[in-house]
Amino acid sequence: MIRFINAELCIGCGTCVENCPLDTLRMNDEGKAYIAYGDDCHSCYLCELACPVGAIFVHPFKKPFPSPFSHLKEGGEDNA
């Protein structure tokens, strides 16, 4: 998942915003990229690879998906 964009390093070129398939990133009023919709990130690294100044850090771990036992924890029947 995307962790941060270093505003000090960002030169405001907009490349990461253009290259995010999920529209996770946007430009703010100061002309810097920021994480607008962080929840949508699917860790593809396209932004980080495209950034010319290395301002972006995407962590390699993904968002957890519900467990296959979630129905059991919630008191459902076990048919498996």
Added chain:
Amino acid sequence: MLNTPERITTDILVIGGGSSGLWTAKGAKEADPNADVLIVDKSFRDWGGLMHLSGGDLEVCRGGDSAEDWVKDFTYYWDGLCQQDVMETIWQQSHEIFEEYQRLGCTYLKDDEGSYRSVPQRSLDHVRLFPVAVKGTGGPNARAAMIREMERLGVRRLGRIEITELIKKNDRIVGAVGFNYVTGQPLIFQAKAVVIAAGIASWKPSYNQNTACGEGPCLAFRAGAVLRNFEFLHIWNVPRDFEWEGQTVLMPLGAKFVNREGEVFMNRYSPILGPNTDPHYITRGMALETLAGRGPITLDLSAIEEKDHPIVRPKAGRHLLHYDKLIDEGIDFFRDKFEWITQVQLSNGAVETGENGETAVKGLYCAGRCRSLDPGVYMGGFALMTTAITGRMSGRAAAEFIAGAEAVDLDTKAAASMLEATFAPLGKEGVTPAEVLTDLQKIITPYDVSILKTAGALHRAQQQLQQLREEKLSHLAAADPHYLLKLEEVKAIADVTDFYLTAALFREDSRAGHFRADFPHRYDDWLCWVNLYNEGGRAVPKKKFVPTADYKFPVERFYCDNFTF
């Protein structure tokens, strides 16, 4: 109040600019250079769909194999659910696509003697994958090559646009509506033919696949097309904490999943095939091992030989960056043991079409993963090859259709009222799409709903879905146009969940990617597809029998018979 919709006119509207959409446009333009072809994609313009993120490896029928050999393999692997004529045409064309990609600058791995390296798939006699020359460059290179083709051919492309509905007039498709989710601009597209190349549905598993959410099959279904193969899910074995691309080459080259005791458990479930098989069978084994208390499951890579490292180890691009980042976290994929889990990733259901991608609706075509070919078991390199071929087929067919079709003016008023309905939740307060997505993931994930399915569990899931529809889906709201996109996505995922549960409950049989713990065998009266028909908005399942009398090759061997489940 809705902004005034912008109206855009084209000859062929292609929804989705992934592998299949790009090949559709190429096929259409090569067939009729004067046709105006417009690709709209909800992601950024020219992103290239999942192909951009993919390995780029291709299945190619070559090197002494005939398309007939491959059709026999597929008939066996798919437990009879193989449209033999269509698949024969596909494999006849695969070598041409392989050569075209190379002409466009893509490269594939060769050995020291200059022969192509290949990796057999799923212990089949013929089917094999051809890996790219430098692991990590394949997808981006294929995407760049196809974008250059779009420039050369004069294909128009637009990005950041979600298509939300097709427009019909006199039973023919004449366009679509949608909106730009960055600017919030509503859009009306008028077209003589529409090709849906919008991929399949994902439950957003974070395996770089959170883009297509089933809007394609849902659009087609609402317009009157027939759906197929929805009882099959795309379930993958994945590292618990991160993604890893390239499993289709690991297993044939010696990787083995093991349980807590270090046992290669697939030997128990299939003494014939052992660990080298499809994730849809391995995940069944993983679920059973976990339920028996023999988890966690890990992957043993010790048998992979040095000579095969170029095929499995990332060398460039995002794949290498990912590998290096894991190292920074103290994880060496090739050295360490870590937990693997099963994960519902995609629906395998899509649209039933004729040979050239034509649907039951005039002027509407489907291509790529949005066109249904396969019953849920997968082989490496299948998707990129078949999306290219079915894309090209649809593009050519659409070009032929528009040559003989009259232009039809669409009803702007009706289109605008469709858009009004789409925009209704904008700026309102209510349930967020993210909340509904988590609920949908919870409904689909349990083992007894997705892997070791039972009627009781599928009914339970249907009730949960119904409750979700009443309590949350009808109260969805979008704070801004971005969230309006997310809202459209979860609506589609909910419909796909419904299609899945309907079809999975209907098929009282186990074959290929579908396993019913309460009907654990294959039965002769289920040698059929489950088609879903739109009857008053409801998806009604019906059997469509495999035309064995017209088949060139008999259905006499079944891959699922190799397992003891």
